[in-house]
Amino acid sequence: MIKPVCVLSCILLASDLDAQVLHTTSPQEQKLLQAVTTITTKLPTTIEQAPGNTTIINKHDITIRPNYRFTDTLQGYEGVLQPKGRGLETFDGAMIRGINNGALLMVDGVVLNDINNNTKMLTAMRAHDLERVEITRGASSALYGSGALSGVINFITAMPDSLAVYGSLGYGNPFSTNGAPENLTNWYLSVGDSFFNKVLRIKATYGGSFSSGYSADNAWVNTSDNGIDNLSGAMPSHKTDGTPILIVGDMGHQRYNTHDARIKAQADIGTSGVLDAWVQYSSYNYIHHRQQSFLRDHSGSVAWGNKTSGFTNSNANGSAPYAYVGGMGNERYNQVISALSYKHYFRNNLWHTSLNHIYGNDIWAGPSSGASPFGGAGSKQDHHYNTTNFESYFALYFSKHHSLLFGTQNRLSNYKQNAYNLSDWRNFSSTTALAKTITGAHNFLGVFLHYQGQFGKYLSTGLSGRWDLWQGFNYTDTTKPNAPNATHNQFSPKFSLNFTPFSNNYATTIIKASGGSSFRAPTFSQKFRDYVRNDGAQTSGNPNLKPEELYSYDIGLEQAIFLKSNFNAQLKLYYFDSFFTNAITTIGKNLENAQRARINGIELSYRQKLFGYGGLFASYTFYNAKLTQDLVSNSQVITAGNRLPGVPEHSGYVQLYYDDSKVLGSLSCEMASKRYKDLANISQKVWGVYSSNDAYYLLDMRLGYRMKYLELSANLTNLLDYKYYSYYRAPGRAFYLEVASRF
Numbered sequence: 001m002i003k004p005v006c007v008l009s010c011i012l013l014a015s016d017l018d019a020q021v022l023h024t025t026s027p028q029e030q031k032l033l034q035a036v037t038t039i040t041t042k043l044p045t046t047i048e049q050a051p052g053n054t055t056i057i058n059k060h061d062i063t064i065r066p067n068y069r070f071t072d073t074l075q076g077y078e079g080v081l082q083p084k085g086r087g088l089e090t091f092d093g094a095m096i097r098g099i100n101n102g103a104l105l106m107v108d109g110v111v112l113n114d115i116n117n118n119t120k121m122l123t124a125m126r127a128h129d130l131e132r133v134e135i136t137r138g139a140s141s142a143l144y145g146s147g148a149l150s151g152v153i154n155f156i157t158a159m160p161d162s163l164a165v166y167g168s169l170g171y172g173n174p175f176s177t178n179g180a181p182e183n184l185t186n187w188y189l190s191v192g193d194s195f196f197n198k199v200l201r202i203k204a205t206y207g208g209s210f211s212s213g214y215s216a217d218n219a220w221v222n223t224s225d226n227g228i229d230n231l232s233g234a235m236p237s238h239k240t241d242g243t244p245i246l247i248v249g250d251m252g253h254q255r256y257n258t259h260d261a262r263i264k265a266q267a268d269i270g271t272s273g274v275l276d277a278w279v280q281y282s283s284y285n286y287i288h289h290r291q292q293s294f295l296r297d298h299s300g301s302v303a304w305g306n307k308t309s310g311f312t313n314s315n316a317n318g319s320a321p322y323a324y325v326g327g328m329g330n331e332r333y334n335q336v337i338s339a340l341s342y343k344h345y346f347r348n349n350l351w352h353t354s355l356n357h358i359y360g361n362d363i364w365a366g367p368s369s370g371a372s373p374f375g376g377a378g379s380k381q382d383h384h385y386n387t388t389n390f391e392s393y394f395a396l397y398f399s400k401h402h403s404l405l406f407g408t409q410n411r412l413s414n415y416k417q418n419a420y421n422l423s424d425w426r427n428f429s430s431t432t433a434l435a436k437t438i439t440g441a442h443n444f445l446g447v448f449l450h451y452q453g454q455f456g457k458y459l460s461t462g463l464s465g466r467w468d469l470w471q472g473f474n475y476t477d478t479t480k481p482n483a484p485n486a487t488h489n490q491f492s493p494k495f496s497l498n499f500t501p502f503s504n505n506y507a508t509t510i511i512k513a514s515g516g517s518s519f520r521a522p523t524f525s526q527k528f529r530d531y532v533r534n535d536g537a538q539t540s541g542n543p544n545l546k547p548e549e550l551y552s553y554d555i556g557l558e559q560a561i562f563l564k565s566n567f568n569a570q571l572k573l574y575y576f577d578s579f580f581t582n583a584i585t586t587i588g589k590n591l592e593n594a595q596r597a598r599i600n601g602i603e604l605s606y607r608q609k610l611f612g613y614g615g616l617f618a619s620y621t622f623y624n625a626k627l628t629q630d631l632v633s634n635s636q637v638i639t640a641g642n643r644l645p646g647v648p649e650h651s652g653y654v655q656l657y658y659d660d661s662k663v664l665g666s667l668s669c670e671m672a673s674k675r676y677k678d679l680a681n682i683s684q685k686v687w688g689v690y691s692s693n694d695a696y697y698l699l700d701m702r703l704g705y706r707m708k709y710l711e712l713s714a715n716l717t718n719l720l721d722y723k724y725y726s727y728y729r730a731p732g733r734a735f736y737l738e739v740a741s742r743f
Helices: 016-021 027-032 059-063 070-074 120-124 322-326 524-528
Strands: 054-057 103-107 130-137 151-157 164-174 184-195 200-211 218-222 235-238 244-250 253-269 273-289 330-346 349-367 378-399 402-422 431-455 459-477 486-503 507-520 548-561 569-587 590-610 614-627 631-633 636-638 650-659 663-672 696-706 710-717 734-742
Touching: 059 130, 070 120, 070 130, 070 151, 120 200, 120 253, 120 273, 120 330, 120 349, 184 734, 378 431, 431 524, 459 507, 459 524, 569 631
Parallel strands: 103 151
Antiparallel strands: 054 130, 130 151, 164 184, 164 734, 184 200, 200 253, 218 244, 235 244, 253 273, 273 330, 330 349, 349 378, 378 402, 402 431, 431 459, 459 486, 486 507, 507 548, 548 569, 569 590, 590 614, 614 650, 631 636, 650 663, 663 696, 696 710, 710 734
């Protein structure tokens, strides 16, 4: 039976049809850029013709360095920052080109961003399951709609074509007590095979992790707090604005576990089609435990303060100050993804349609001000998320050099939250009363068009456009008047031009330019949620928010040399420039479409192969992210020129690696400069304290050895034991040992 080309076209330039679809023009170009991306135009496209700066992270890149969860694979790539936190990243995701939550994240083409633009369950997904990762930078709403402000990332899982069994078990711990997640255990198992002469392919996977955590949150009180009168042991410190505080202990270790299970099937339909179906269940839960107090009474015994009364514990002298419980919580999150898609080829043309659904249930419980670390009154929020996404497009090839893709997409997301009072914040079932219910829904209906053309050997171009109708409706809150519905029309164009002036067996030069606009609708939380952070900062939602808009362009050079040697090298240099209008920002306690901002900078990467088995990879990104207008907050003026919060000025990465199929290893160093926490830069005077976002320099190492059926490896992370805060106290020096077997 002839294999359907739609399977092969997503992997290699391997068939005559693929060669037509991918417009290869010479053996040299095909050899140079065998990696094919499907994320930039929704069709298999070589890097030469892909618009803008596109990265493909292959299985080799994933294997040679420490990678625990999906987003770890993004570490160090130019223009991309993945979160640094405390082990379990409950708001896992990625930043592209300095725009917080500006990227659309997908797994096997399924969009994960929910109605609050969160991609939380990435934290549970094991990197062992990945075949490759594709990253495209720049305005991407022309093909992907809302949320693709600064780019798109697609995590692509592996599928077998014969019997394949893989299992791994790993254990890690910090080198010093309470320095990083303790008793970290990861496990993973996958079983896959093909049947009926490889017409049907099935794979099942299961992965999980457990850790008893570490204390990443400080417990603090104001220096004037009388809740610790006559007690000793408090440690002087500061808030980020310079206000003196006293650290009186910690909020406990964040003990957590995660689970991720998936079954996926692919079936060839005749000689021209492929049916793809999969279901995935992911979960995490955590609780803060083993809280520690630094306070001592007159006899030297552990004390917990007495700001509130009415709660006692055999290990406590009265109740704890509120700061002990303000950052603690107990959360359980479950998510189910169901996906179905079909591809069919009509000679050289392609029809693709997909339908997927994501359901998430997030239950969070936290203490009230009268509670203690050991229990007491609290509240519970029971969140339900649903997203249904339908997409269908047709690719028409006029010739092997010119194609037109057109399609439609509908993405419906809804949300419901029930808030309850609890008699014991540590017990989800101790519900006493329903406090309120809030609901909302967002619907995006889009139609899109993309033309791709190649003119001679040297020039290719792409032109895209998309119209979206965004509707927000069913906004209800049982404690407030219902909010009005929202409707917004948005057009998102994009243009790209790629020029290859020089290409032969020894070197290839590519010059790229692209530009367009993108948008992001306000999230449900931005419209309605009132929120208080652990550091006391308050934010109130605004139901009248409009979508944010971004206009951006980039221009770059990609140079490859010594293509046929064991010392081949690739250099990429890009300049990018982005202009925000209607950007949502906090003015005082309120969210407003008030911000105009500009983010421009430079992306640089260099990859050098050494002797066939080793290599060097280095990257650097400069971010010039600044407010471009004055903002007034009561009597405070936030001046143009202030840096945007959460964006470093510099980030960089250097990695040396080796892999000869038996021995593998890498040594890498990642750095990023400090980041402000809000637009009022002058209000941040202290770094290196709780809730700051500090500069960091992280040295990591991985060593491994492969035998016929067995693989042994060791990861050493933050070897310099660099101390810094990424809001929380970030993990210090730690080790991780893993044994794996493959059949």
